[in-house]
Amino acid sequence: MDPSTGRQFGGHADRNSPFLGIAPRTLFANEVEAQGFRFFETATEIQLAAALQNHGWTPPLLQLSHQDPAIRHAVIANGIMSRRYQASEISASTEPQANNLSQAALQQYCKAIACFRSQLGSGLDGNLLPLETAPACFVLLIMFEFMQGNASGLIIHLKHANKLATTFGMSRQTQSFINLLALVETVAALWLNLDLSHADASPCLQELNKCPRPSSLPHGQISLYYDLSWINDDVLKWRHAVASGHVHSTTHVADPKSFYDVSQRTIQFKLDTWHERWVARSSNEEDSAPHHYALLRVNYLVTVLVVDAVHQRHLSAQNIQHESTHSREPLKLDYFNEIIESVAEVLEAGHSFSRYYPCAEEGPLEAAGLLPLFSFRHSFIQPLFYVAQHAPQVKLRQRAIKLLMERPWREGAWDSYIMGSIAKNSLGGIAGLHSMT
Template sequence: MIAAEPGKKRRQCGPKTRTGCQTCKIRRVKCDESKPSCKRCTSTGRKCDGYVQGSIPSPDDKDFGAVIQRIATHLPGSSQEKRGFQYFVTTTSAELSGFFTNSFWEHLILQASATDPSLRHAVVAIGSIHEEFAHNRLSYDVESESKGQAFAISQYTKAISHLRRSLLNGKQAPITALMSCILFACFDSLRGYFDNAMIHLQSGLKILKDFKAQSAEDAHMVETHITPLFMRLSIQAILYIDTRTTSERKDLVNEMAEICARETEVPEIFESLEDARKHMNQSAHGLFRMFHICDGTKPMQDQPPEAKRMFLQYTRQMTAWNKSFEKFMAAKSHTFNSKQLRGAALLKIHQLVSTVMRDVTPDDRDARPVSESVNDPNNFRRYESDFRIVVNLARSLIVAAEQDKMMGKSPLTFSTDLGLVGPLYYTCIRCTEPTVKMQALELLLQLPRREGMWDSESTVKMIKEYWEIERRHEQLQKATGELATPVPLVEVIDLVFGDGMRWEWKWKHPLGKMPVMLKNGEGSEVISTFSDDWKDLLEDQSWFTEDFTMATGYSPLTDGSIFGTESMFGMDGAGSLGIESPAFGTPASFGVDSTFAFKNEDSVSPGAPELMQWVVPTIVPDTRNDYEWSEL
């Protein structure tokens, strides 16, 4: 046995990492992990071969949990920062992925945040604000925000500071900047700061427009993950976007051009739920862009030719989507696990609501302004069965989420994407059947949900206020007498946004100056205004009380937009996409034996015709952590 030479020290090895560049790994030296090229290579005249995306194993890999745990342990920062990062890893990433496979949240963003301080602080911020939401501590009032919420905001501020320094030094890789914009937009949406969220979203769209991939991996990431995320963020912001002026909306549509350039044709049959989701969002996004460039004060025949072209294009895409989805469900639904079944149900909810939106869009034969024609309550009476299905499917998903929560599982109620809140809000505002509307409201009250710019608690408040406005408006219309032509509710009030999830209904005109159509002695209609008697009537009808107050004053945002108050998701909707049949399909839309089969039941409404009803899933947990679907 050879004795060790006296006085010779053995080399001590530090913990090995998997996040260094390829060149340093081959040389077996410590990499400083600078992006896009490490300084250890460039300072010695070597070419840095960059970083491999697979340096962190995928979530399905057996080593994934251990590697992520090691990263969380060795990350720099305080114990509270490590706690926020850990919460994101164990809980938030799965919530943000929802019912669909999404390696961006569960893999890519974790890998990137291990080396980029801006992304790391943003991840900690989102994880921390999610923990506040999960423990019912998330407040939109600055004066009552919790310590955890204040910590999340401080992490968000640090993330922005790091990004600014990197941009000023020219060291920020474009792909990382795109990720930062997504995280910042998500964080501000989740805390109700919509103006900031839109600034980050638009900044990301501009970067995406000028993006030139530095590697095949970057190109794949942008195509597969980044672009779809920007598209989904744009979709869930639809209600906010349409409260902007026409010029602002058109500017945003132009900025979305890069997303449109990356669209793909709808396949004959979808390969997966993720594939179906991608093309559903693509069609919805295209039609919403069409609505954004329309002028709600003009009839459809006077809308820009580009708007009409886009409407026809994306309507055809939605028809193709429905056929492809039918084939996909008939072929694959029997192999779905509980998560996939829920994902399919959510896609069907979105498709149903989109169908209604599309079908109420006027054609060139309707001479009324678009905002007036799409707000005609008579347009929605024939969709009662569709709204019932939306409510029934949403109920099954919410019941399943409650069961998951009781079993200690993630209930999937915290997301940056459009989920259940928007469709249930639309049902409450649009459906003409009181029973269905009340059921939709009860579901929003049943389990708190945060879905990007949609919050169930704030949405319930907005719906209740709208119903009260609607009721009193009807009374006031009757009080004006037979000489007056009824004034549509959309001509009276508007929906406006404020920071901290503050949504409010606002007068479009100063009190006492609201227009009304009166008939003169010859029977012709003339424009008039309400006198002091109108103000007295308002007071008599208790418009302004302690429990219900409306802001007064002219709103500069009401320029005839199709959304907002005159909207599909606002006060009195518009737009649409979907398939051609008003009933959205045949009794065998998904195959007789498929998950989404139909059965005939008597309508709940007395005297109404027999309606086609879904076989709605009731999800019951079993020992395999799976669920079975049965008829309600």
């Protein structure tokens, strides 16, 4: 809700989200910049805070934007881009309002990049202020790249941030943005599977629980949703620790191999227990739509495949021969096939994906009518994206990409068209791609 007007942001931004002037006007070259800043201040901030469970970083960020032109243009770019999605929820849009906003956001992003490069140059020459504010600017640039679906641009910013991590200032405010940068990177690892590559593992990863823990949970689908989310939190930390080649200090384990073995057994036990509960509930539950349990099933299958992939990479890195590797290949292929068939069945049934999901803590966004742009809830899109990137057969990858792009839809942060485009680009060098329609 706009504090100035008392009106909601829901629907199309040009009709329901009027903008009033903000002070100081001298910060902005035109009304487009002023409106973009205002939308970030009154809307985008709410979207980010709801997703990242970090409500303390926005005031200092907005304060820095009054002093730092790179951060100011990056704030404006993010505000305009998030407003663009209020006009049209998916990227595959021909709506003039959405396309005009995309162009305006990109112009502000380019201005932010130009200012930031100039500042970093002066910072490396001995001026410490740009290095104090660099983590905040990196966070904004990464979030913008995520919203426009530019995976390669996002990776470039992450690598530059990690490369400069040792030169950042050590003020309390800077440290809070470094922590936020680590959190954003961890979420991006989920999006792009970055932490499967040692070269992309961050040196500043912090403890993270993406999924909040309610004080009490009902039985059934909601309980299964949260339990699987918590297991995925554990898997994300474990796989990143393995890829980074280090053990987080909170584990108090001197032997990395012991840490790996214990973590894998613990995660596998949790997955087995969860699946037993899912089988029992899905066969007896009568008060829940079938697609809810299909949603949980396909996300469970992705988690199993991720655990297996990390395990195989670990064995390969340790030069350990594993006799059962070949015997597991047919089972893994069945999992990839099941994910595609399950999602295809849901899509063919014409299921309407709701903008808000009760298990994803999106109440504040629903009350304000804001799109959950950064809500990494369980979805059908992410499992399809995983198949499109990792299936052992090209035909399976192509079918997953076609499902993602043929009739675009959105689930929280996941935009099927963007995800399909990223997967299609990564598949570009594989023979047979040109036969896709």
